[in-house]
Amino acid sequence: MxxxxxxxxxxxxxxxxxxxxxxxxxxxxxxxxxxxxxxxxxxxxxxAIFADTADMVHLVVPAKVDADRIAAGDEAYFEELGKAALGNCYYEDVPE
Structure with a gap:
């Protein structure tokens, strides 16, 4: 619960x-x-608040990463890291 x-x-x-x-x-x-x-x-x-602008996009570097999952090439984990780095903003359909 x-x-x-x-x-x-x-x-x-x-x-x-x-x-x-x-x-x-x-x-x-x-x-x-x-x-x-x-x-x-x-x-x-x-x-800290960092607002993206047309000229600046911020990337968040996670405080901790799972080295074993990275070494294993865990694609699901890479996706998790990517979402965390981009503030969980992602596109269902990637714009061209």
């Missing part, structure tokens, strides 16, 4: 963040005052 509650909370936070990011005014507030906006969403962590 704990896993499902955590998953539901993550989805709720993700939906709130998605709405903030899609609204230009809310997005600006998030970039300018992340601590306050994130607290309103329910996130209380020491994090």
């Amino acid at each position: 704990h896993v499902q509650k955590t998953f539901d909370r993550d989805l709720e936070i993700g939906a709130k963040l998605g709405a903030i990011i899609q609204d230009s005014g809310s997005r600006t507030q998030l970039i300018e005052n992340p601590t306050e906006v994130l607290a309103d969403v329910g996130v209380s962590a020491d994090i």
